[in-house]
Amino acid sequence: MSAKPWVLGLTGGIASGKSAAAARFAELGMHTVDADQAARWVVEPGRPALAEIAERYGPGILQADGSLDRGALRQVIFADPQQRRWVEGLLHPLVAKEIADSLATATSPYAVFVSPLMVESGQYRLAQRLLVIDVPETLQIERTLARDSSSLEQVQAILKAQATREQRLSLADDVLVNDRDLAWLRSEVDRLHHFYLTLPGGQA
Template sequence: MTTAAFSPWILGLTGGIGSGKSAAAERFVELGVHLVDADQAARWVVEPGRPALASIVERFGAGVLQGDGQLDRAALRQLIFADPEQRRWLEALLHPLIGQEIFSYLAKAESPYAVYVSPLLIESGQYRKTQRVLVIDVPQALQVQRTLQRDGTSPEQVQAILAAQATREERLQHADDVLVNDRDVPWLHEQIDQLHHFYLTLRGGQP
């Protein structure tokens, strides 16, 4: 059987930091759905030997490299969160490259639909390349609490990340489906399972 004529539609999955989008993504994978994570793709494009890494080092200096030549993400994050202009430069470099990686990978999907997970789906404009958007939503106080517990970061860093991401209102404006993830993981899985069965009935992402 060939898959030449087979074209899965793409579900964009997003949510703010601490919303539980990673747990939602894992459930889609368990259900056999082809998935790519923007954070994974962001790692692929800055691997040693890739042109993007050379450009980053040229711009920020060797201090953004670890001893083994890999990108030191924490060092780079500090530099760009302190300077919006530097963050914009980095995004302009990486977003098109990440997009190429992602959509070439999604095109190979063999499930009826494929999931593209990105915390910056709305901000990067890449929601336009998806046929449907699922937002994992959570009250901001819970977002902050979960992120502090998980990452051990400072409240100031969490607020800086929240400020750089789209507001809940912006995300919800673009949502076809919204899942309010304010309960436990088994409940989240149950909701994803229901959405999955619904998505399997769709052609091209729309009823």
């Protein structure tokens, strides 16, 4: 029986490039689990969580095709902290189980667990090693404005809600500063990958 794959936590702030880094790890054959995807899966039509949400908030919380209207749910939980706690109480354990189940199926030397809220949610405890994709804040803002057509105020609000760079960096085992182009990011992921293959259990 070969050793169970160890888990690499991958995080970074908005527009840091963590999705591009995760995609490269996947191309290199590493099992990749995305917390955002898990959060989407648990509320898909036919899943119990969606039925519970619809029962609590009524059919107006659903789109015409029966899927969750995320905008409507967002309005409900932003307006009322009690509702937010209820939704989080329902979804967080389901998302955690989805992530754990997926990590348990990994057969690659290590598995990559990607989450934008790794530090804030305490999810970093699932990982044996933490890689932070770091980017100067001015570049984060520039990239997000170019990508999402959001306003500067919206981007700054998102940055405030996420862990500070200092919090993330203080927990990081490895930091990849992604202030160049995609080719460079991919080459840095390749470099880290070869290093990770030499680490039993993710610890140097």
